[in-house]
Amino acid sequence: MGMGARRGAWLRWVVIVAVLCLAGCAGKRTDALVFWTFGPEGEAVAQLLPDFERTHPDIQVEVQQLPLSAAHQKLLTAIAGGTTPDMAQLGNTWLPELVALHALAPLQRHVADSANVTSSDYFASIWATNVSDGQLYGIPWYVDTRLLFYRSDLLKQAGFDAPPRDWAGWRRMLAALSHPERKVYGILLPTNEYEQLLSLALQQPDPLLRDGDRYGNFESAGFERALTFYVDTFRLRQAPVVTNVEVSNPWEEFGRGTYAFYLSGPWNIGEFRKRLPAAEQADWSTAPLPGPDGPGAGLAGGASLVVFRASKRRRAAWALIEYLSQPEVQQRFYRLTGDMPPRRSSWDSPLLRDDVQARAFRDQLERVKPTPAVPEWERIAVMMQQVAARAVAGELTVDQAAAEMDRQADRILAKRRWLLDRAEAKR
Amino acid sequence: MSARRAAWLFLAPALLVLGVFFLIPVLGALVLSFTDYDLYALADLHNLRFVALGNYWALLHRPAFWAALGHTFYFVAVGVPLSLAASLGAALLLHSRLARCKAFFRTALFAPVVTTAVAMAVVWRYLFNTRYGWANHLLGMLGIHPVDWLGDPHWAMPTIILFAVWKNFGYNMIILLAGLQAIPVELYEAARIDGASAWRQFRHVSLPLLGPTLLMVAILTVSGYFQLFAEPYVMTEGGPLESTTSVLYLMYEDGFQWWNLGVASAEAFVLFLVMFAVTAAMLRLSSREQAGEAA
Numbered sequence: 001m002g003m004g005a006r007r008g009a010w011l012r013w014v015v016i017v018a019v020l021c022l023a024g025c026a027g028k029r030t031d032a033l034v035f036w037t038f039g040p041e042g043e044a045v046a047q048l049l050p051d052f053e054r055t056h057p058d059i060q061v062e063v064q065q066l067p068l069s070a071a072h073q074k075l076l077t078a079i080a081g082g083t084t085p086d087m088a089q090l091g092n093t094w095l096p097e098l099v100a101l102h103a104l105a106p107l108q109r110h111v112a113d114s115a116n117v118t119s120s121d122y123f124a125s126i127w128a129t130n131v132s133d134g135q136l137y138g139i140p141w142y143v144d145t146r147l148l149f150y151r152s153d154l155l156k157q158a159g160f161d162a163p164p165r166d167w168a169g170w171r172r173m174l175a176a177l178s179h180p181e182r183k184v185y186g187i188l189l190p191t192n193e194y195e196q197l198l199s200l201a202l203q204q205p206d207p208l209l210r211d212g213d214r215y216g217n218f219e220s221a222g223f224e225r226a227l228t229f230y231v232d233t234f235r236l237r238q239a240p241v242v243t244n245v246e247v248s249n250p251w252e253e254f255g256r257g258t259y260a261f262y263l264s265g266p267w268n269i270g271e272f273r274k275r276l277p278a279a280e281q282a283d284w285s286t287a288p289l290p291g292p293d294g295p296g297a298g299l300a301g302g303a304s305l306v307v308f309r310a311s312k313r314r315r316a317a318w319a320l321i322e323y324l325s326q327p328e329v330q331q332r333f334y335r336l337t338g339d340m341p342p343r344r345s346s347w348d349s350p351l352l353r354d355d356v357q358a359r360a361f362r363d364q365l366e367r368v369k370p371t372p373a374v375p376e377w378e379r380i381a382v383m384m385q386q387v388a389a390r391a392v393a394g395e396l397t398v399d400q401a402a403a404e405m406d407r408q409a410d411r412i413l414a415k416r417r418w419l420l421d422r423a424e425a426k427r
Numbered sequence: 428m429s430a431r432r433a434a435w436l437f438l439a440p441a442l443l444v445l446g447v448f449f450l451i452p453v454l455g456a457l458v459l460s461f462t463d464y465d466l467y468a469l470a471d472l473h474n475l476r477f478v479a480l481g482n483y484w485a486l487l488h489r490p491a492f493w494a495a496l497g498h499t500f501y502f503v504a505v506g507v508p509l510s511l512a513a514s515l516g517a518a519l520l521l522h523s524r525l526a527r528c529k530a531f532f533r534t535a536l537f538a539p540v541v542t543t544a545v546a547m548a549v550v551w552r553y554l555f556n557t558r559y560g561w562a563n564h565l566l567g568m569l570g571i572h573p574v575d576w577l578g579d580p581h582w583a584m585p586t587i588i589l590f591a592v593w594k595n596f597g598y599n600m601i602i603l604l605a606g607l608q609a610i611p612v613e614l615y616e617a618a619r620i621d622g623a624s625a626w627r628q629f630r631h632v633s634l635p636l637l638g639p640t641l642l643m644v645a646i647l648t649v650s651g652y653f654q655l656f657a658e659p660y661v662m663t664e665g666g667p668l669e670s671t672t673s674v675l676y677l678m679y680e681d682g683f684q685w686w687n688l689g690v691a692s693a694e695a696f697v698l699f700l701v702m703f704a705v706t707a708a709m710l711r712l713s714s715r716e717q718a719g720e721a722a
Contacts, residue, residue: 072684073683073684076466076469076686079469080469097466100466100467100470101466101469101470102470102471183558191667192664192666192667241578242578243578243663243664243666243667245552245577245662245663245664245666246552246556246557246577246578248552248553248556375466375467379684379685386668386669389666389667389668390668393580393668395668415463415465415467415474416467418476419467419474
């Protein structure tokens, strides 16, 4: 009997030692700088790296490409498990969340010492999305905003020489270009994408959240105006009620003239050039987003380069950020990916300056606005779109939809209010 | 006494694995469901609050949860009978003495089970495309108006059910086929001599003897279908208008997209209770039926 017990204890030790060995092996690390990228940017970075490694022989970079769909989950899991990389590409709407998790290293000191990265050269609103509570946590890498792609030939046929500048003109064109009986519509607005409605909402003077981002502000006059314009576009049958799951090939549909306008982002310049036949290439262009009265604001999107707090190679990470922020490197990056640079000086090359279709983006980027910098924002935006889709389907009126958005936003922000109140009580 | 110890020793590896990979996580999730564990708590444990049954209470007051539960029941109530009928039908056809190329058909009908849902979803999304899909093309030939299969909130769930049934029926078919093959041929011979028609042979020989297999298959299918997730995830992303959002899908969004693990754990336990109640009721019903038949 005693023998059995001792053997049990012995066995337990064997198991424990084996587990520790395995953990030790898994924990083995190289000295390379680990850089996480999401989406197609990883391949482009791999092509930019040889030049960097030539000038920095002491730094070895290991680029790890992750699919965009898994990015959020991977990041949170890494933070929870303490296995973050040294640096990463990070969508600027996710930045507040990672800041709240204390996962990112502040970069202000590096920028102050840098000869290359100067904040005034960046589009101001894009730079601002990287600042939280006065601290800088990311350096903009590429920008993304939504504006109008349009079929210039169709507009001309309908008697319009130029793209719309304000909502009234836009509505007139949409009306003239829509023939729902032939399944031809003025514009494609997938009902499960929030960026379009959000862009219209950002053109309004009212903020999206109120009282220090404690409550939703969707019942404001401004937001209701944007929601009305959005919902009316569907009610007047100037846009089909479809989700992007159903529109498997928007480029072909655009080429076919199913939609005269498409409200989308910079990556589609490349897509349209690649996917539309040469004969149709002269028939489309881009235009800044029309606002309620005159050219309006747009969404300040894009991705930044961030360094993780837990990293032991912050200096090397910063060296790579500086390299990737050089205007020449950003221009090469644009050539490789079509991702637009966040610095004004990077736009000075003929490649970008003389590009008719990129020019509208350059113009729009001076008029972009950031979304509220709270960790809950992404969730609120998704919720906003879900409720808006119900209004589009006719289940809710605009007023009811706005009230429902506020109700749900307030619920989502409940924990944030509790935290803020507790912090104030302590003070 | 020593034998008893030895028995425990033999059981130990299995118990250890079960404990570490099942019991402890389940208990952990139960504890989690009584807290408001979220992003803020992940950042700093001081931000964690014990909310007792608060998450469960909030769930009962959340329309989105009731909607998801409704969609899940809809899927189970329509999908399970359809799936079982398809499996049984296919198994009977394969078992028939008139069938040719049995091995080929058995493999072909089983193939959807082992292909990945993602690849199949791509094909199905094309088949059910409103403008270019074959489904509407066929309806058009019959003179029926095109249906917005995946875009209309009323049609999206039926399309998902069709997809799930097609994807899964092969698995049950194999089990039922094995069940059919285990029925002694003499019973059919006896029935034929008594002059029983094919239908009556099926009704009074095949079905009663297949009973236990059918019950097992039904319970497995019900518990599988309650956990609807992959099909809407790859076909509709829960849309349109959240009409294909199941409880599990809601849980995935709350837990892994928004990191509200407390809420997500509560949803998991509610789903567990629902599944437990339904399968228990099924077992109860079938045992009463058997008792009734015996009497």
